[in-house]
Amino acid sequence: MVRSLTLVTVGKPQLDYACEGLSFYDVRLRQHVQFEIKAMRDNVKCAEELQREKHRGSRIFGFDEKGKRYTSRSFSKTLDELAIRGTSHAVFVIGGPDGLSTDMRACCDAFISLSDFTFPHDLAQVMAAEMLYRSVLISKGHPYHRG
16 A cells, blocks of 8 residues: 555535545544645646646546546555555545646546546545545455445
8 A cells, every 4th residue: 555645636625514524534544644635726736736746756646537447445456556566655636626627637647437427526525535545444454345
């Protein structure tokens, strides 16, 4: 498992349930890996942050409806394989309501689909954080994932 994960989003969640959910997974992820959530003001600032991460050697995954579909176990395995190949930091980016900009997409190494469904931006942020949490715990053999 990579040692450090960052979730980069365009905008902060606005709805109470999403703020609480993101905070919930933020606290739990930090118990297992270095984890940070970076909420950027707009697509331009987000693309600039992704370029900085790229220069640091981070592996960047963009959430996109046409991205690769994973099961929880296969995604956890992917993160484990990154670590084996020497990647210590992975960044996951959620674009604004219109998705990833062209500049943001250019920074991504790969794209991931959360689902075939479309979700509100706030909910996608919580789902992404949960997905990362579940993957970390699968890698550690924790019983959180029962499927």
